[in-house]
Amino acid sequence: MTWALDHAGQIADLAWRHVLLAGIPLLLGLVLAIPLGWLAHRVPVLAPVMVVGTGLLYTIPSLALFILMPLMLGTRILDPVNVVVAMTIYTVALLVRTVVDGLRSVPGDVDAAATAMGLGALRRLWQVQLPLAVPVIAAGMRVAAVSNVSIVSIASLIGVAQLGDLLTDGYNRNIPAELITGILATLLLALVFDRAVVGVERLLTPWRAS
Amino acid sequence: MIRFESVSKTYADGTTAVDNLSLTAPTGQITVLVGPSGCGKTTSLRMVNRMITPTSGRITIDGTDTGSLDPAQLRRGIGYVIQQGGLFPHHTVERNIATVPLLLGWDKRRAYARARELLETVGLDAALASRYPAALSGGQQQRVGVARALAADPPVMLMDEPFSAVDPVVRDQLQDEFRRLQAQLGKTILFVTHDIDEAIKLGDQVAVLRVGGRLAQVAPPAELLATPIDDFVAGFVGRDRGYRALGFVAADLPVHSEATVEVGTPIVAADGWVLVVDPERRPLGWIDGARHPGPVTTELLTGGTLAPAGGSLRAALDASLSSPSGRGVVIDDEGRLAGTVTAEEVLRALAHERANAANAAASAIAAASPSGVTSPSAAAP
Structure with missing residues (x-):
């Protein structure tokens, strides 16, 4: 406890970096997964290929992906952009299936009614399908959020600072208090992300309250 | 006036849903399509607003080939009511009703005012305007569905089993109100049902379809009851048709x-x-x-x-x-x-x-x- 209090400034700084490294990819991943999922939903032949294909990306070990990024992007080794891009890939891997499932969860009669009233494909997506898919997509976002918070810790191994540094440093210098602080801070952050997703979901679905 | 001219629909797997249908739904009247399941009645309805494209033949509305129009534009000019209302669960009742007016570019105030006016038209309390559909009973949802279809005052309405998901007492009430409403509004309506009693109660003319999408008979209800063209129609119209004909x-x-x-x-x-x-x-x-x-x-x-x-x-x-x-x-x-x-x-x-x-x-x-x-x-x- 004293260790944590003594290093509060450092922890806060690492936590903020952790939030950005896990959170920005979560949003970018969602923005990318929506059109991909929509495409898979509209072209049923594509759906299995896209869902399985993007899903496979998640099986690439994170360390390998972090190391590959500078080669593929031409960035510097220590550039946090490497982590952001890699985490975005993981998020997309988790969310394409979620978006497809979400769009499939829209009741057929509601979708038919939207078409029959003259909503074009894009308006239907934006005004009807996505809003109704929010509960399913939010469930997937909660998994992706917690997964991101956890995976980002690995970035310490390639020298990008965040809460994972407490784990590597605590391990290397044998400071149990630092290790425990690292674990608790990561857990707490995962919880905050989870609650944030649930909060946004509630805001977006006032119609489910009744 | 809606005209089907030798319209057929055959799916890729070879099933024929509608077989050479020629039918006219006169302006200002209710034409009911009725038949057992698999007779292509819903397919026929959905070909009018091009949710389904005919394989051959053409459909005209007041002389214009629907195939020549942009589907979204065409649909905004046709009211559409489906079973259970098909309401948007995430939109309030007034937002649901205002859907087409807003698509047509009305400003929000006018569209919502229209929605409240229509709530009254279909016999609902204006206090329901800001509720979500889940808070409404089945019968109320169905009324909102009708109000939504009427919102932009389309001359043509398509109704697909609009009253079949509610209990018989409410259904009867909705049918009576619908008849009264139609007497004021005089829309050109194509109405699909599997319920011959509903067809006879609501239709100015009734088109009976056979399985396989062939038209068996088109006639005003009294005539259908009095002189069914063959055993299929007679059987479909029902045993006590003689008694029911007295209703006319x-x-x-x-x-x-x-x-x-x-x-x-x-x-x-x-x-x-x-x-x-x-x-x-x-x-x-x-x-x-x-x-x-x-x-x-x-x-x-x-x-x-x-x-x-x-x-x-x-x-x-x-x-x-x-x-x-x-x-x-x-x-x-x-x-x-x-x-x-x-x-x-x-x-x-x-x-x-x-x-x-x-x-x-x-x-x-x-x-x-x-x-x-x-x-x-x-x-x-």
Whole structure:
């Protein structure tokens, strides 16, 4: 406890970096997964290929992906952009299936009614399908959020600072208090992300309250 | 006017949903498509607004080929109601109703004002405007569905089993209101149902479809009941079609005056069924005078159905058959007692009507063919 209090400034700084490294990819991943999922939903032949294909990306070990990024992007080794891009890939891997499932969860009669009233494909997506898919997509976002918070810790191994540094440093210098602080801070952050997703979901679905 | 010109729909797997359908839905009338499941009625409906593209043939609305229009534009000009309303669960009732007006670019104030006006039109409280559909009963949702279809005042409406997901009592009520509404609005309506009673109740003309999407018969309901073209139609129309056909025969029946007792007062000198009325002379039910001395209370009453004066013979016959006294109660427009009528009298009136109709048909044919050559089938009543 004293260790944590003594290093509060450092922890806060690492936590903020952790939030950005896990959170920005979560949003970018969602923005990318929506059109991909929509495409898979509209072209049923594509759906299995896209869902399985993007899903496979998640099986690439994170360390390998972090190391590959500078080669593929031409960035510097220590550039946090490497982590952001890699985490975005993981998020997309988790969310394409979620978006497809979400769009499939829209009741057929509601979708038919939207078409029959003259909503074009894009308006239907934006005004009807996505809003109704929010509960399913939010469930997937909660998994992706917690997964991101956890995976980002690995970035310490390639020298990008965040809460994972407490784990590597605590391990290397044998400071149990630092290790425990690292674990608790990561857990707490995962919880905050989870609650944030649930909060946004509630805001977006006032119609489910009744 | 909606016209199907030799329209067929065959799916990639070879099944034919609609087979060479030619049909006209006249302007301002309700045309009901009815048939067993698999007869292509919903497919036919959805080809009108191009949710399904015909394999061959064409569909015109007031002479314009629907195939030549942008689908979204076309659909905004056609009201569409489906089973269970198909309401957007994430939009409030008023936002649901305002959907098409907003798509057409109305400003929000005007669209929402229109939505509230329509809530009243379909018999709902304006307080429901800001609720979500989940908070409404099935019947209320269905009304909102109708209001939403009417929002931009489209001349043409497509209705796909709009009343089949609600319980029979509510359905009956919705059908009655729908008829009243249509009498004011005069939309050109194509209405799909699997329920022949609904078809006969609502349709100005009824098109019966067979499995495989072939048209069996198109006729006004009375004609469909009286002269089904073949066994399929006769079977589909149902066993008691003769009785139901009486629903289309109106007659001014002579009524008897009936001894009545006002509720709360004792029966004087009665030895059988006595009709109980309220102070406004609205019938409340029958009471057996011999068995219930003392002031009449409403708990003791047995009722029958009520027939409106000048209404159909079916209503009058049903009123007399369902009345414990055997005397059917006829009421006037205000719901007050007009008198009673017996089943025998209804049947006599029917015989009289038929004789009149036969005479009229015979003289019409005689006038049309001065040579005196008449077709026996045309002259049959």
